[in-house]
Amino acid sequence: IVSDSASGVLTGVTVQVIGKSIGTQTDAKGAYTIMASPGETLAFRFIGYEEKRVVVGNQPVMNIQLQSNTAGLSEVVVIGYGARQKKDLTGAVATLNSKQMQDLPVAGVDQKLTGQIPGVQVSTVSGTPGGGAAIKIRGSGSFGASSDPLFVIDGFPIAASFGQQASPLGFINPDDIDNITILKDASSTAIYGSRGSNGVAIVTTKRGQRGKPLVQANSYYGFQEVPQKGRPQMLNAREFAQFRKDIIVDDFASRGQTATDADIPAEYRNPEQYGEGTNWYNTVLRKAPQHNTTVSVSGGSDNTRYYFSFGYFKQDGVLRYTGYDRYTVRANIESNIGRKIKIGLNLAPTYHTQSVNDFENGFTDVLTRSLWLSPLIPVYDKNGNRTPYINSPGMFNAANPLNSLQYGATKIKSLTGLATAYAEYEVIPGLKAKGSFNVSYGNGSTFVFNPSFLGGVNNPPPSIPNSSQSKANGLNWLGEMLLTYDRTFHKDHSLNVVLGYTAQKSREDVLVINASNYPDDLIKPIGAAATIPSYSQDVQEWAILSYLGRINYAFKDKYLFTATVRSDGSSRFGYNTRYGTFPSAAVAWRASEEPFLKQVSWLSDLKARVSYGLSGNYNIGNYTYMSNVVTNNYVLGGQIASGRTTSSLSNPDLTWEESSQLDAGIDVGILRNRVSVTVDYYKRITKGMLYNSEIPLSSGYTNVIINAGKVENHGLEIGVNSENLTGAFTWTTNANIAFNRNKVLALNDRNDPIYSGRSGEGSFTHITEVGKPVGLFYGYVVEGIYKDQADLDKSPKHVTSVVGSIKYKDVDGNGIIEPVNDFAIIGDPNPKFVWGLTNNFSFKGIDLGIVLVGAQGGQVLKTANQYLQNIDGIFNTDRSVLNRWRSPQNPGDGKTPTTNGARVIYRDVNSSWVEDGSFMRIQNITLGYNLNKQWLQRTRFISRARLYASVQNLHTFTGYSGANPEVSRKTVSGNATSTALTPGEDFTNYPLARTYTLGINLSF
Amino acid sequence: FLDLNPETSINGASFYKSEAEIEQAVNGAYNILQPLGSESYWIFGEMRSDNTAFQYNTADRGHEQWEFADEFLVGATAECITNLWKNSYVGISRANDVLDNIPNVKSGFSAGKQDQYTGEAEFLRAFHYFNLVRQFGGVPLREHAVVAPGGSLSKGRASVDDVYARIIADLTDAAARLPASYTGAAVGRATAGAAWALLGKVYLTRHQYGEALTALKKVTGYNLLPNYADNFDPGKKNGAESIFEIQYLGSQTGLFSTFMYIFAPYTSGSAVTGDTKTSINGSGSGWNIPTADMISAYEQGDKRRDISLAEGYKAADGSFVAIPYVKKFNHGFTEVGRTNDNFPLLRYADVVLMIAECLNEQAFVPNGEAFDLLNQVRLRAGLPQKTAGNAVPALNIASQEDFRKAVYHERQVELAFENHRWYDLVRTGKAVEIMNAHGVREKQQKNYIPGNAYQVTANRLLLPIPQTDINLDNLTQNPQ
Known part of the structure; x- marks a missing residue:
């Protein structure tokens, strides 16, 4: 019988006689039978457990207990272009295995990393079904280029970037993932050269093990809802009508006149006639189901191992008529041909459909509209039909958001195929040559049809039916040749050498067609449209050619050295700077192997590590180094005259930004590794930042991409894994905390600050200055309101200021309040520390897991206030206006100004928008129950069954007034999509749902 | 393997090499007149004067800065000022691209073409500098295109005289090189007459009446049309009275004009435009509204008055709404939201x-x-x-x-x-006096105008330089 430390029997454990091709697997009871002679060695191998070798004696029955390898030092960790045993690692590397991720009901693997690894900050910024998370490893080391880590899937670096509507890893079924390794320090990431500086996430999918087929099924079903806490609080119908009436009354009063009924639109004259009215935001939300099923078969014979899986994931959105469906298939096959050749094939096609809308764009998007639309208008008219167009006098009008969601949705369809083929040949013992070819093919389309009855913002129906669609296809291939030499000499010297050559190329082709003048709403394909007003095609290509090498040398298992180098040539950079070399080195000392420490019985492992190296960031978009000549036509003689103009400056010196990183770490294992602690200090300096610099407009250009500036990130990461209790009742804790400090050391030639972001009034929202962190909030400083005429007369003011209007600080001291010139730093989005805490308990068949995550000290800039606090009356408004200044006798809360003037500067970026974003979130609670094994045996085919219930995103403890303190807004800067310079903005994101699920894991 | 060129644009290093490419570059240089004409020119040439103002919209304060431009309250960070500056310099940069690259055409030009393209580019460069020097005073002189990040800083503000010297040199050379007229698909390009007319205006602005007269007398081949209205009729574009105008094409995406919509009262729905499918709203319409001063400037019986403006419109319910609007560029639409009206410059x-x-x-x-x-x-x-x-x-x-x-x-x-x-x-020295008097009258009629509006001093005749260039290029600001 083979069992685990908790005395549960293990099914499917591979048992093999070393040196012979005799093998078997344990059955459902954990039992095995094998023919072996005394003196031979049996090897027991099972995923997630340490391999155990036992010499066969004369006894007929051998009961074996395997140790779970989550804290094991012999655990093999996948690193770039190879794998190492955990004890031999010299860099800052963390892993997460499938078991740690299993119960979280999220679409993408990126979200599963939340709170698990120190120094890896995963922010769930949007609740869009199928949407992604924002991942940052060790702070933000970039301005204009993306700061997303590089994802490597089974050896294939994927060019994915963070998207709030589409997860970059959405095409992988998380259930197919065996483990994820995060490379953090330069000695680990330098092997990825010009792409490594933001950290690397290596994803390894599941493989089959030798033995009889193991069938597993995982399924859960649940529903999601948006918590009440944090929903924006707007005026109800009665309050809004009163507000509109009061604006007019106050306006007349301020001019010494009295408003009469005739001055007030009839709709607002008698506010008492209205009750609550319509809360559009609540109307567009719903409870929505979510479901996931994955079935997999794995196993293998002596020479071939296989893993097949099929997955279906469906997430309806909590915003009505949005949703995500995904079908995934994976086939991983590996086969030995003779003793020297191994070949393998991985195939993973994924198809998904997504129904989204225009959220997170601007104040007219359907989600934002549901906040400011008139509460006076009912959702349904007298006949029970939806009110088609929401219109109150003097307000912005738009279609009923339910209609926009239902009939104006964007339908996305995407097919992604990932394929890898490889062959490995053992030239001489220890020397292996491996060649592989990887292809990723993607084919996607989006389609949106705007029917005649919807109408636009301030553009009532009927409108002309029109459609917009895009067709994209992309091909990304990678060819690799690797030579690996692994040998131990004279017992004490172990050497591992990797040499490689890789070439990767990507091509994406996007066609966009806008069709209009459909005769009706019935036929939607573009053939029915009378005109095609615009169409465009974009082709993007990039290529990388690289040489890489690594040497690992260990002396007596005590002194470990690693040196790596990669040379990259990239099409993205200028002629003069196309090739770059990225070296790194690391040393580690396993002090616990020294004789004087071997005697310390409680200390099972002690390792000190130091590494230093260079890596780069190439996320800059294609062709940016060259000047581009584009089409800009004119009209001559009454017809189009073909025109061309230079649209961007060339910069032949453009190259990657380069990070140098120092890392010093200690790994400690105590009490036979029941407690393991990892502490890392790092200091990363990124220079030659890829940055879209603003240049004087008199040059004829607004900006140019340059390498400028220098940023330092340094910090401390602590991770603790602890088996607090073992035995019948087990309790394990995984705790991590990370402190990162970010500082700009230099910017451009003159060290002028970088201003970034745009408020609704066109002012900057962020500033980056030398000596301070990147992307601080920048705006007016609120001093209160002008109490009376005397206060107004003696204070600096804006041209529109009146008594009772908002009073800002005169930062430049010229007596006049004006945008930007009177802006100051008003907040800092960077948290002091972020942390995660996972506790797992189990007793008999019951297990309980609790994941908590949090961040302390960061601030949020609530840019949603630019419309929530628009007091023109054209929008429904935040409830704070109920306490506004009305007269010197009725001054309100002292913060909310009158509607009589200065309304535009009140809704421009100011210090009242900055709030503390510290939070603690109960990310997940899962309670599971393993069905009694004896009972299961009666079913004859089910070997393991676990039922569980979980709640994701149960509650967020925060003082922040919005729903989600982990926000950021989609911003495009130049050619790169990046939020590095505009962090921490809360505009109105797709709300985050709380998800309740019931699930089952079955093994057959 | 690593040399990848874009497929949807052209690598600048391989462009501007042939006559055809130079012609495309010249056409591209004209293109910037369209956005300038659609916004900047009328805001700062007309609405800032006593002729027009705007229709005040209490509810939608979205374009407050345009109002401030009219009321002499506008500051250096206003986007409308930045746009005037930026687009004028884009025009200068495109003209410089043409002038710098003409010598690189190794295959040579067909007869007269090199002179024509040179003259057109010089004309356009002078036109932009003339607008800039009149609105901002001395501005940075960019006489060659910036081609790499290193050249992005200017040499600072040149003196007013230096800017004018550049303008006069460009126009004098252009007038000598440009043809007197064009036919067919070339109609609309700058002619010798356009260069002389602009040069005359430059000298007039400088009070050099003799030189102005010499230049203006060389504007030949043009005459006044019998019917004033024909000058603005999209069906009679580039007529005998037209010297230079911004060309628009109503049928074409990106090349159409929208003056009729911008200048219509925002309350007028489709009553003024006749276009029921295009909604008119607070921030996009109600601009360049004729003032009482403007309306009363017309003498009794002046035919031009009803061609140029209307004193109000008839609302859907049949009532008359007394909000005047500019009618000169209102000739219906070609497609929803698009008009075919050109805009006359000379x-x-x-x-x-x-x-x-x-x-x-x-x-x-x-x-x-x-x-x-x-x-x-x-x-x-x-x-x-x-x-x-x-x-x-x-x-x-x-x-x-x-x-x-x-x-x-x-x-x-x-x-x-x-x-x-x-x-x-400004050039006749009447601006301070007339605008202050105009401001007093406006404030009497319109109670929403802030008290500090229309305080016009000699300093305020120049616009503030956009704050971005003050910061990025270390320019001295105009005192306000």
């Missing part, structure tokens, strides 16, 4: 009045040539002649100063809403 009537002004400045000759020119314009408008010794006091011009007043007045109504008024006020 018109022969302007040249006629400039010649009359120059002659009068040189010497007052009662009922001389200057009188004939002034009266040509008046007669077409259906108005009686103004003469020396006229029995009707309003038609009598007794002195050089009387003639000045008459010609300034004639320019105001003849060229109304064509973005000349502001520049005329």
